[in-house]
Every structure is written in C-alpha cells, then in structure tokens.
Amino acid sequence: MTLPAQSILIIGGGFSGMSAAIELRKQGADVELVEMDDNWCTEGAGIHMTGPSLRALQDIGVFERFTEEGCLQDVFEMYTGDGQLLMRVPAALVPGTDIRTSGAIMRPVLSNILAEAAIAANVKVKLGTSFTSIKEHSDGVEVSFSDGTSANYDMVVGADGVYSSVRKALFPDAQEPQYTGQGVWRAVVPRFGVDGSPMFLGETGKVGFNPVSEDSMYMFYTEARPDRDRIPEDQMLPHLLKLLEPFKSELIAKVREALDENCQILYRPLDDILLPRPWYKGRVLLIGDSAHATTPHLASGAGMAIEDAVVLGQEFSKGGELTDVLDRYQNRRWERCRLVVNNSLRLGEIELDNGYPKEEHAQIMAVSAAALLAPF
Structure with a gap:
C-alpha cells in the first residue's frame, strides 16, 4: 500500500x-x-x-x-486538610484492556x-x-x-x-495560550508508606501525592495566583512551606519536615x-x-x-x-x-x-x- x-x-x-x-x-x-x-x-x-x-x-x-x-496505584482518596477521609474511589477497569490502575x-x-x-x-x-x-x-x-x-x-x-x-x-x-489564574508546585519527597493517590483539600488550595518508586513520591500543590509571575529560586522552599502550613494532616506534617532544597521543587504558571x-x-x-x-x-x-x-x-x-x-x-x-x-x-x-x-x-x-x- x-x-x-x-x-x-x-x-x-x-x-x-x-x-x-x-x-x-x-x-x-x-x-x-x-x-x-x-x-x-x-x-x-x-x-x-x-x-x-x-x-x-x-x-x-x-x-x-x-x-x-x-x-502503579489502584485507588484515589480525597481528604479534608486535616486528614478526614471524604471519598475513596478504586481505579476503574479500562475497557478493552486488563488495566485497572x-x-x-x-x-x-x-x-x-x-x-x-x-x-x-x-x-x-x-x-x-x-x-x-x-x-x-x-x-x-x-x-x-x-x-x-x-x-x-x-x-x-x-x-x-x-x-x-x-x-x-x-x-x-x-x-x-491564556493564563488561568493558577500555578502548580511540584516536588519529590519521601514516600512515607503512601499507597494509592491521596489528595487533600484546603481552603485556598489542594495538595496531592503520587508514589513514583518504592521510596519516593511526587507532590503537587495548585495555588491561586492573580499574576503570571515567576518565583525566584531562593524563595521557592519557604513559599511552598508556607502554603502547606494550613494543612493539619499527619502526612503533610511529615512532608513539611522533609522538604528541603534537594526535593526538586518546581513552580509553573498554568496556561x-x-x-x-x-x-x-x-x-x-x-x-x-x-x-x-x-x-x-x-x-x-x-x-x-x-x-x-x-x-x-x-x-x-x-x-x-x-x-x-x-x-x-x-x-x-x-x-x-x-x-x-x-x-x-x-x-x-x-x-x-x-x-x-x-x-x-x-x-x-x-x-x-x-x-x-x-x-x-
């Protein structure tokens, strides 16, 4: 042909x-x-x-x-900022495959x-x-x-x-491309025994975790920012730590303790x-x-x-x-x-x-x- x-x-x-x-x-x-x-x-x-x-x-x-x-993760969990479970959703089977994750x-x-x-x-x-x-x-x-x-x-x-x-x-x-009024923070932190994909809903943002290896998981935080600005590298760690302060869950407390300059912290405006x-x-x-x-x-x-x-x-x-x-x-x-x-x-x-x-x-x-x- x-x-x-x-x-x-x-x-x-x-x-x-x-x-x-x-x-x-x-x-x-x-x-x-x-x-x-x-x-x-x-x-x-x-x-x-x-x-x-x-x-x-x-x-x-x-x-x-x-x-x-x-x-791989086979469940998504949503929590309040202080760690109360709101919902737990097992992964659905993808039609035509054996993927349920x-x-x-x-x-x-x-x-x-x-x-x-x-x-x-x-x-x-x-x-x-x-x-x-x-x-x-x-x-x-x-x-x-x-x-x-x-x-x-x-x-x-x-x-x-x-x-x-x-x-x-x-x-x-x-x-x-249009700026949406939000930016996303990402970092790599210790896994702390996390299975699945937990997400925590705060009053002004949400934070979630996804394991990427036996020992590590990546964290994301979605922040409302009126301007499409860039954040100087030396301000990234203290800013992210401050964003996580309102969350009172035990997991996020451990993550805040572990966060440092070696955690590959990145910020990107969302367009x-x-x-x-x-x-x-x-x-x-x-x-x-x-x-x-x-x-x-x-x-x-x-x-x-x-x-x-x-x-x-x-x-x-x-x-x-x-x-x-x-x-x-x-x-x-x-x-x-x-x-x-x-x-x-x-x-x-x-x-x-x-x-x-x-x-x-x-x-x-x-x-x-x-x-x-x-x-x-």
Missing part, C-alpha cells in the same frame, strides 16, 4: 513527538525528529497517568517499561523510555536543532533548519508544545489553549500541546498527547489522500481534547472560587473520568 506520506518530519521531541515518531515508523514511514534541546531531556518532577493514559502507553508499546520504572513516574524517566523506543524504531533524531522556515510547494514541504541545512518532506508534524513555533508559523493570527479546527494546513499538522494544551486538573495532558500519536498512526494506516487522513485524525480527536481542556479549566475556576468540596467539582470529575474511559 502506498503511504499517505513517506518522508515525515516531527518538530519537537517531547511526549507527543516521540510517540508520533514511534507510531508512524510502525506504518513504514521514514521519520526524522528534530529537538532543540541538546540533551533531549524533559524537565520536571513526577507525572500522574490515568488508566486511559496508560492504555495509550500500552498501544505505543512501552506500558511494561512504565510498570518496571514507575509505580493509574500510575506515576518521574518525567525524565518516561521521556527516556520513549526516547529509547524511538531510537529502537529507527527514528532519525537530530538534537540541538529547530526549524527556521516551513515552505509548502506542490509536492511536499521544504524545511530550513537552525544549523543551516534544509530538506524536503511529504509531511511535517508540529509537536513543539504549548508555545509552539510551528503553530505561530502555520496560524500567525491564532490566539496565544491553556484549544486551537479551533483545522489543526493542519496543507501537509503540516499540529498535535499535543501545540493544538490543545490543558491544565493538570484531570491528569490527562500527557495522555491526550500520547493518544494523539496513536490515533494519527491508526488513521495513517487506513490510507487515502493525506488531507483526508489529517481531517479524519482531527475529527476523532476534537471532542475528547475539547472535553479535557474545557473541563480542566472549569475545575480550576471552581477552585479559584474556594469551592471545596462543591457538587459541580465532583460531577465534572466523575463525568470526565467516565468519558475518558471510552475508546479513543
């Missing part, structure tokens, strides 16, 4: 880019991936993956590695797993390089690179994140974007955060990006004209990605209104979880 595109360039070596490279190589395409980071290393503490997101990793072929190097892993570890899989799939990788121009012509796309070289491709995939340069080149008038369709122009397609960046309230941002890659590979395998393939792809992805971006944004709005526990918050969480269990 003649492929819709034989030579494919992927711009961006994050989760979506690496996953797309793996899936398109499975179809027999010649795939080149360029990544501007010389070290090809994803920064960050841990990342939580829901059952549906683990299904996508299973489709990619790296779920077993995830279970070996990450940590969620999981967490260090971001650099998952990045390394996907990078090794991409290399094993014979993806051609060029690091320390980005594009300088993209010019479509009658039978392909000419791309010029920051190292002074250029090449022609049948298809280009922009997977360069929420502040995508490919998106700006493709749709210069598109809306920029989102949902690019209206089309997500492609000619032979150039946007995937992952380039098209639909979400906040972490549904723990599905990375999962959506990896699902993008799986669906792109599936539609690619059906054949047809490239435009038809890209149209089928975006139409399959639109509603699912829209739900995650919009529902995550609404959850953040409720939290900004000091809305714990609110019926709408619980309903959105339940409806979203049920919808995401459906096949993608």
Whole structure:
C-alpha cells in the first residue's frame, strides 16, 4: 500500500513527538525528529497517568517499561486538610484492556523510555536543532533548519508544545495560550508508606501525592495566583512551606519536615489553549500541546498527547489522500481534547472560587473520568 506520506518530519521531541515518531515508523514511514534541546531531556518532577493514559502507553508499546520504572496505584482518596477521609474511589477497569490502575513516574524517566523506543524504531533524531522556515510547494514541504541545512518532506508534524513555533508559523493570527489564574508546585519527597493517590483539600488550595518508586513520591500543590509571575529560586522552599502550613494532616506534617532544597521543587504558571479546527494546513499538522494544551486538573495532558500519536498512526494506516487522513485524525480527536481542556479549566475556576468540596467539582470529575474511559 502506498503511504499517505513517506518522508515525515516531527518538530519537537517531547511526549507527543516521540510517540508520533514511534507510531508512524510502525506504518513504514521514514521519520526524522528534530529537538532543540541538546540533551533531549524533559524537565520536571513526577507525572500522574490515568488508566486511559496508560492504555495509550500500552498501544505505543512501552506500558511494561512504565510498570518496571514507575509505580502503579489502584485507588484515589480525597481528604479534608486535616486528614478526614471524604471519598475513596478504586481505579476503574479500562475497557478493552486488563488495566485497572493509574500510575506515576518521574518525567525524565518516561521521556527516556520513549526516547529509547524511538531510537529502537529507527527514528532519525537530530538534537540541538529547530526549524527556521516551513515552505509548502506542490509536492511536499521544504524545511530550513537552525544549523543551516534544509530538506524536503511529504509531511511535517508540529509537536513543539504549548508555545509552539510551528503553530505561530502555520496560524500567525491564532490566539496565544491564556493564563488561568493558577500555578502548580511540584516536588519529590519521601514516600512515607503512601499507597494509592491521596489528595487533600484546603481552603485556598489542594495538595496531592503520587508514589513514583518504592521510596519516593511526587507532590503537587495548585495555588491561586492573580499574576503570571515567576518565583525566584531562593524563595521557592519557604513559599511552598508556607502554603502547606494550613494543612493539619499527619502526612503533610511529615512532608513539611522533609522538604528541603534537594526535593526538586518546581513552580509553573498554568496556561491553556484549544486551537479551533483545522489543526493542519496543507501537509503540516499540529498535535499535543501545540493544538490543545490543558491544565493538570484531570491528569490527562500527557495522555491526550500520547493518544494523539496513536490515533494519527491508526488513521495513517487506513490510507487515502493525506488531507483526508489529517481531517479524519482531527475529527476523532476534537471532542475528547475539547472535553479535557474545557473541563480542566472549569475545575480550576471552581477552585479559584474556594469551592471545596462543591457538587459541580465532583460531577465534572466523575463525568470526565467516565468519558475518558471510552475508546479513543
């Protein structure tokens, strides 16, 4: 069968880019991936993956590695700030699989797993390089690179994140990512015997934990901040300790005692974007955060990006004209990605209104979880 595109360039070596490279190589395409980071290393503490997101990793072929190097959890627990249990929700079986769990892993570890899989799939990788121009012509796309070289491709995939340069080149008038009024803190702390994924609801924020290994777990805290500012590194530890002061649970007291400069403390303002369709122009397609960046309230941002890659590979395998393939792809992805971006944004709005526990918050969480269990 003649492929819709034989030579494919992927711009961006994050989760979506690496996953797309793996899936398109499975179809027999010649795939080149360029990544501007010389070290090809994803920064960050841990990342939580829901059952549906683990299904996508299973489709990619790296779920077993995830279970070996990450940590699985089969229950979610919600507590008040002083440690009183509000609800306990066992993980649901993901239809069509034997996955009845969620999981967490260090971001650099998952990045390394996907990078090794991409290399094993014979993806051609060029690091320390980005594009300088993209010019479509009658039978392909000419791309010029920051190292002074250029090449022609049948298809280009922009997977360069929420502040995508490919998106700006493709749709210069598109809306920029919007600050949501919240930021997220992350840190790596001792596990203290935690099983499952406990989350504590305070009056002005929430804090949660996800084990990532036998000894460690990553912590997140969602903070309301009116301005999209950056916090100096020397102020991060004292600020995070102050945020945790109102929580009186025994676990959080132990965490506060253990927090120090070695806990990989990070803070990131939360921006989102949902690019209206089309997500492609000619032979150039946007995937992952380039098209639909979400906040972490549904723990599905990375999962959506990896699902993008799986669906792109599936539609690619059906054949047809490239435009038809890209149209089928975006139409399959639109509603699912829209739900995650919009529902995550609404959850953040409720939290900004000091809305714990609110019926709408619980309903959105339940409806979203049920919808995401459906096949993608």
